[in-house]
Amino acid sequence: MNKFALLIGVSDYPSEDLTPLPAAVRDAAAMRGVLVHNEMGQFPEANVTLLENPARVEMETAIQTLFSGRYKDDLVLLFFSGHGIKDDTGQLYLATQETRKINGELVRPTAVAARDVHDYMQRSRSRRQVVILDSCFSGAFPKGLTVRDDGKVDIREQLGGEGRAILTASGSTQYAFEDQQELSVYTRFLVRGIETGEADEDGNDIITIGELHDYACKKVQEERPTMRPEIHPGQEGYTIRLARVPIGDPREKYAKKVEQLMDQGRISIIGRPILDVFRDKIGLDAATAEALEAEILEQYRRKIEKERQEHEAKRDRYRQTLEKTLGQGDPTDTQRAELRHLQQVLGVSEQDAREIELEVRRGIEAYREKLRDYESVLLTALKQTWPDADAARDRCSRKAEGITPQDLARMEKQAVQQAATHHENLRHYEQAFRDAREQYPLADGQRAQLQARQQEFGLSDTDIDAIQEKVGREIQNHGEKLQQYEQVLSQVCRKESPLGDKSRREISVLQAQLELTDKEIEPIHARVEAQCVREAHEQRLREYESAFRAALTETWPDVEKARGQCRQQAQGLTDVDITAVEKPVVAKAKAAHEQRLREYESAFRAALVQTWPDVEKARGQCQQESQGLADSDIAIVEQTAIAEREAHSKASEAPPADKQPASAEDTPEQEPIEEPEVTIQPPPSPVSSPVAPEKSKKGKSTRVGISAIAALVVAVGVGVFTFMGWDERSTSATPISTPVPPETGKLIVRSNVSGDTVYLDGKPVGST
Numbered sequence: 160m161n162k163f164a165l166l167i168g169v170s171d172y173p174s175e176d177l178t179p180l181p182a183a184v185r186d187a188a189a190m191r192g193v194l195v196h197n198e199m200g201q202f203p204e205a206n207v208t209l210l211e212n213p214a215r216v217e218m219e220t221a222i223q224t225l226f227s228g229r230y231k232d233d234l235v236l237l238f239f240s241g242h243g244i245k246d247d248t249g250q251l252y253l254a255t256q257e258t259r260k261i262n263g264e265l266v267r268p269t270a271v272a273a274r275d276v277h278d279y280m281q282r283s284r285s286r287r288q289v290v291i292l293d294s295c296f297s298g299a300f301p302k303g304l305t306v307r308d309d310g311k312v313d314i315r316e317q318l319g320g321e322g323r324a325i326l327t328a329s330g331s332t333q334y335a336f337e338d339q340q341e342l343s344v345y346t347r348f349l350v351r352g353i354e355t356g357e358a359d360e361d362g363n364d365i366i367t368i369g370e371l372h373d374y375a376c377k378k379v380q381e382e383r384p385t386m387r388p389e390i391h392p393g394q395e396g397y398t399i400r401l402a403r404v405p406i407g408d409p410r411e412k413y414a415k416k417v418e419q420l421m422d423q424g425r426i427s428i429i430g431r432p433i434l435d436v437f438r439d440k441i442g443l444d445a446a447t448a449e450a451l452e453a454e455i456l457e458q459y460r461r462k463i464e465k466e467r468q469e470h471e472a473k474r475d476r477y478r479q480t481l482e483k484t485l486g487q488g489d490p491t492d493t494q495r496a497e498l499r500h501l502q503q504v505l506g507v508s509e510q511d512a513r514e515i516e517l518e519v520r521r522g523i524e525a526y527r528e529k530l531r532d533y534e535s536v537l538l539t540a541l542k543q544t545w546p547d548a549d550a551a552r553d554r555c556s557r558k559a560e561g562i563t564p565q566d567l568a569r570m571e572k573q574a575v576q577q578a579a580t581h582h583e584n585l586r587h588y589e590q591a592f593r594d595a596r597e598q599y600p601l602a603d604g605q606r607a608q609l610q611a612r613q614q615e616f617g618l619s620d621t622d623i624d625a626i627q628e629k630v631g632r633e634i635q636n637h638g639e640k641l642q643q644y645e646q647v648l649s650q651v652c653r654k655e656s657p658l659g660d661k662s663r664r665e666i667s668v669l670q671a672q673l674e675l676t677d678k679e680i681e682p683i684h685a686r687v688e689a690q691c692v693r694e695a696h697e698q699r700l701r702e703y704e705s706a707f708r709a710a711l712t713e714t715w716p717d718v719e720k721a722r723g724q725c726r727q728q729a730q731g732l733t734d735v736d737i738t739a740v741e742k743p744v745v746a747k748a749k750a751a752h753e754q755r756l757r758e759y760e761s762a763f764r765a766a767l768v769q770t771w772p773d774v775e776k777a778r779g780q781c782q783q784e785s786q787g788l789a790d791s792d793i794a795i796v797e798q799t800a801i802a803e804r805e806a807h808s809k810a811s812e813a814p815p816a817d818k819q820p821a822s823a824e825d826t827p828e829q830e831p832i833e834e835p836e837v838t839i840q841p842p843p844s845p846v847s848s849p850v851a852p853e854k855s856k857k858g859k860s861t862r863v864g865i866s867a868i869a870a871l872v873v874a875v876g877v878g879v880f881t882f883m884g885w886d887e888r889s890t891s892a893t894p895i896s897t898p899v900p901p902e903t904g905k906l907i908v909r910s911n912v913s914g915d916t917v918y919l920d921g922k923p924v925g926s927t
Contacts, residue, residue, distance in 0.1 A: 160232035162703040163204045165225040167210045167218060167253075169241030172261035177242050180504070184211045186240035186293055186346035193353045194236070198405040200353070202236075204486035215255040219271045226283035234399070236289040237276075240346060244270060245292035253294070286322065289368060291316050293328040293345045324368040324396035327389045328379075330888055340794050345388060348378040356412065357419040358402035362437055364404040369397035372385040374419070380465075385510045409441040413448055417455045426452065478515050485516075485523055526561075533558045534570045541578035548575055589626050596630060598792060640673040645683045703728040704740045711748050758797045759784040767804050774801060 168187030170180050189690055191209050194200035210221055222237065242254035244265055252258070252270035259266050280288055328345035342350065349371060352358030358366045358374035372390040373919055379386050390397070404412075415439050420430035436447045479500060484490050490498065502512050536558050540551035552559075552571070559567055591612050595605045613623055647669055649663050657665070670680060705727045710721035722729075722741070729737055762784040766777035778797065 160230070160234070161227060162193075162200075162206060162234045162236075163200055163212070163229065163240065164194050164207045164236040165221055166194075166207065166238045167213065167221070167241070167257060169212055169254060171212045172242070172254065172255055172258065173256070176252060176263075177258065178500070180241060180343075182341065182343045182346075183240040183293075185341060186343050187211065187238060187344055188240050189346060189350045190291075193350050193402065196405070199402045201403065212256045214257050215269055215271060217253050218253070219275065221278055222271065223279050226279040226285065226288075229283055229285040231284050233285045234287040234289070236284065236291070236401075238291045238293075240293040240343060243292065253292075280323070282667050287396075288323045289326070289396075289399060289401065290324075291326045291349070293343050315327060317705045322396035322399070323391075323393035325391040325393075326368070326372055327391070329386050329388065344379055344383055344386070345375060348375040351378075353402045354405070355415045355418075357415050359404045360419070362416070362440065365400050366402045366404065367397070368392070368399045368401055383508060385508050396467040409443050410447065410451060412441055413443050414451050414455055415437060415453050418459070421456065421459060424456060424463065424507075426456075470506075473507055474511060474515060475508050477501060477505050477512065479517060481516060481519050481524070485519055529561060530566060530570065531560075533562060533567075534574060537571065537574045538577055541574055542581055545578055545582050565608045573609060577599075577636060581617075585626065586617060586619060588612055588616055588623070589630065590628055592626055596634070625801065640675060641679065641683065644669060644673055644675060644680060644689060648683060648687045649690065650688055653694070656688070656691045656695070699728070699731055700736060700740055703732060703737070704744065706837065708748075711744060715748055715752060733822055755784075755787060756792060756796065759788060759793065760800065763797060764800050767800055771804055771808070 166187040168184035170183040172179055187209055194202040195204045195207055208221060208225070210218060213221070225237060226235060239253055242258070244252045244254055246252065246265045246267060250272040252265060252267065253273065253276070256269050258270045275283060276290075278588060280290075300460070326349075328343070341347075352374040353366055356364075356366070358371045358372045360373065369390070369392070372388065376388040376390075379388050413434075416434060417426070420426060420433060422430070426434065434448070434452075438445070481498065484494055484498065498512075502509075503505075507515070512649055535556045535557060537551060540554040541548060544554070546551040547572075562570075588609075593611060595601055600603070601609075648666060650668065651658065655662055676793050703725060706725045707721060710724040711718065714720040714724070718741075718854065759781060762781045766780040767774070770776040770780070
C-alpha cells in the first residue's frame with residue numbers, strides 16, 4: 160500500500176472572463192505541507208505532486224497519471240483550488256490557465272471536464288480515492304459518478320474504510336472564494352483541522368475524511384453562513400484515514416480540544432464531560448485545565464469581537480462606496496463589475512452585499528422622500544406666509560432635520576422662486592375673476608375663459624376655491640354694509656319722511672363709516688323712499704278698512720251711511736282704492752247677516768215644532784239667536800215658518816183611506832203605483848240687501864248663500880222612498896245613498912238644515 164496526492168492550484172487567468180484567485184496556489188502549497196509532514200499526513204514527498212497554474216493538457220495528464228497504475232490498497236488524493244465552470248448543458252469543468260469564454264460561452268477544450276476525471280477514477284484500481292475541490296460549482300462534481308466495489312476490505316487498520324470520498328467547498332450555486340486572505344476559507348480550515356488536531360472528534364489521534372469534513376464545515380459556516388461544504392462518501396469513504404494528530408504538549412492538546420468543543424464562546428452541557436475525560440486521558444490537572452479554558456474562552460471572545468468589528472468595518476466601507484455610486488443613479492455594468500471586485504477584496508459575502516444594497520437603496524429612497532416631503536411642506540408654507548420666507552422655514556424646521564445644508568439651500572431657493580410665481584399667478588387670476596364677476600351670474604363663455612386662465616397659471620382647484628371664497632366674502636361683506644345702510648335708512652324714513660337736516664347728517668355719517676360711495680347709495684335711497692310711500696298708502700288703506708268695517712256693523716244694511724261716517728279716513732284715497740276696500744267688507748257683512756238669519760230661522764222652526772201652537776213660547780226660546788236682527792227680518796222669518804207649520808198640521812188631521820178588498824180573487828188587478836215625488840223647498844230669503852239674488856239657467860229661484868244636503872226616507876205601508884239630495888244650484892232632487900228601512904206608516908225627513916219645507920206630490924207635508 161502507498162499514498163499518492165496531486166495538488167493543483169490555479170490563480171492566474173489571462174482571460175478577462177475569469178477573476179484571478181491569488182489564494183488558489185497558496186491553498187495547494189498549504190495542503191502539501193500537512194500531507195508530507197512526517198507526524199500528520201505521512202505522504203512520501205516523492206508521491207505528492209504540486210501543480211501551479213497548469214495548462215489544460217498538463218493538468219489532465221497529471222490527473223490521469225495520479226489514478227493510473229495504482230494498487231487497490233493505495234490511497235489516492237486529488238486536490239483542486241480554482242475556478243469551476245459549468246457549460247450551457249450544466250456539465251462541470253475545472254478551469255486551467257488557458258480557460259476562456261467566447262461571447263459568454265465556455266471554450267470547452269481549454270478546461271478539464273469533470274466527466275473525464277470521473278473516467279480516470281473509474282478506471283483506477285485504487286479503492287481509496289479522495290477528491291477535494293475548493294471551487295465554485297464544486298458541488299456539481301459528484302453528479303454521474305458511481306462507486307466500484309469488489310466486495311473485499313483490506314488493511315483497515317492502516318488506511319481505514321474502503322471507498323471514495325469527495326469533499327466540495329460549496330454547493331453548485333455558491334462561490335467558494337469570498338475573501339482574499341492567505342488561504343481560501345475552506346482550505347484554511349482543512350489545514351487547520353489537521354495541523355492542530357482539532358478535527359479529531361473522537362480523540363483517537365487519527366483524523367478521518369469524515370471528521371475533517373465535519374470540522375471544516377462547522378468552521379466555514381461560522382465564518383461564512385452562505386457557504387455549504389458537502390461530502391459525498393461512497394461505500395466507507397467517510398472513514399478513510401487521512402492524517403494523524405501531531406504529538407505535542409498536553410496543554411496544547413487540551414487547548415485545541417477546548418477550541419474544538421467550544422460553541423459560541425462557551426462549553427456545552429455535552430462538551431463538558433468530553434473535556435473531563437480527555438483531560439484525564441492526557442494527564443492534565445483540573446486547575447490547569449480550568450485556567451486554560453478561561454484563557455481560551457477569553458481569546459475566543461476577543462477574536463469574535465475583533466472579527467465582528469473588522470466585518471462591520473468592511474461592510475461600512477462597502478456601504479459607503481455603494482451609497483456614493485447609487486446616489487448618482489443605477490450603476491452601469493462597469494460599475495457593477497467594480498463593485499463585485501471590491502466585494503471580494505473586502506471579503507463581503509453575496510448575502511451581505513445584497514442586504515447592504517437593499518439597505519442603501521431604502522435609505523436613498525427614504526432620503527429622497529424626505530427631500531420631496533420637505534420641498535412640498537416648504538412650498539405650502541411659503542404660499543401661506545408669502546413673502547415672509549423666514550416664517551415658512553420656522554414652520555418646516557422639524558422636516559428639515561437630517562437634510563444636508565446643500566440640499567436645504569437648493570430646495571429653499573427653488574421653493575421661493577415657485578412661491579413668487581404662484582402668488583403672481585394668483586393675483587392675475589383674482590383680477591380676471593373680479594372682472595368677470597361684475598356681470599354675475601357668469602355666462603358659459605366666461606367660465607370657459609376662467610378655466611383656461613386656471614390651466615395657464617397652473618392653479619389647483621383649491622387655489623381657485625380660495626380666490627372665489629375671498630372675493631365672495633368681500634362681496635358678501637359689501638352687501639351686508641349696503642343692507643345695513645338700507646335698514647337704517649328705512650327706519651329713519653318711517654319716522655320722518657321726507658328726511659330732515661338732522662336725519663340726513665346721521666345718514667351721511669353712517670355712509671362714511673360703511674365706506675359706501677354716493678353711486679352705491681343712490682338706488683338704495685330711491686328704493687327706500689318708494690317703499691315708504693307704499694307703506695304710508697297701505698297704512699291709510701288699513702285705517703279706512705278698519706273704520707268702514709266698524710261703521711258698517713252699526714249701520715247695516717245702510718252702506719252709504721257707513722261710508723259717510725268714514726269721510727275723514729278716506730282723504731287721500733282714490734275711488735278705486737275705496738271700492739277695493741269696501742267690496743270685501745260689504746260681502747263679509749252680508750254673509751254674516753244671512754248666517755244669523757239662518758241660525759234664527761233654524762232655531763225658531765225647531766222651537767215651533769215643540770211648542771205648537773204656542774208661538775210666543777217658541778219666540779221666547781230663540782231670544783239669544785234674535786240678538787242683532789231687525790224686527791222686520793224676524794217677522795218675515797216667523798211668518799213663513801208659522802204658515803208652513805199650520806199647513807203641516809192640517810195635512811196631518813186628514814183621515815186615511817183604509818178600505819181593503821174581501822179576498823185575493825175579488826181584488827182587481829192594480830195599476831203600478833207611481834212613486835210619489837218628494838222635494839225639499841227652502842223658505843224664501845227675507846234678506847234685503849243691495850245685491851240682487853242670482854238666477855239659475857232654468858229661471859227658477861234658488862237660495863242665495865245656503866248649502867243644504869238632505870237625506871229623505873219615506874215609507875207608506877210597505878212602500879219605500881229613495882234618499883234625495885238638495886243642491887243650491889238646482890231645484891231637482893238627486894239620489895244620494897241606498898235606502899234604509901224606515902218605521903212603517905211614518906214619514907221621516909233628515910237634513911243638515913232644520914226648518915226646510917218638505918212637499919209630497921206638490922203638497923206641503925211638513926218640515927225638516
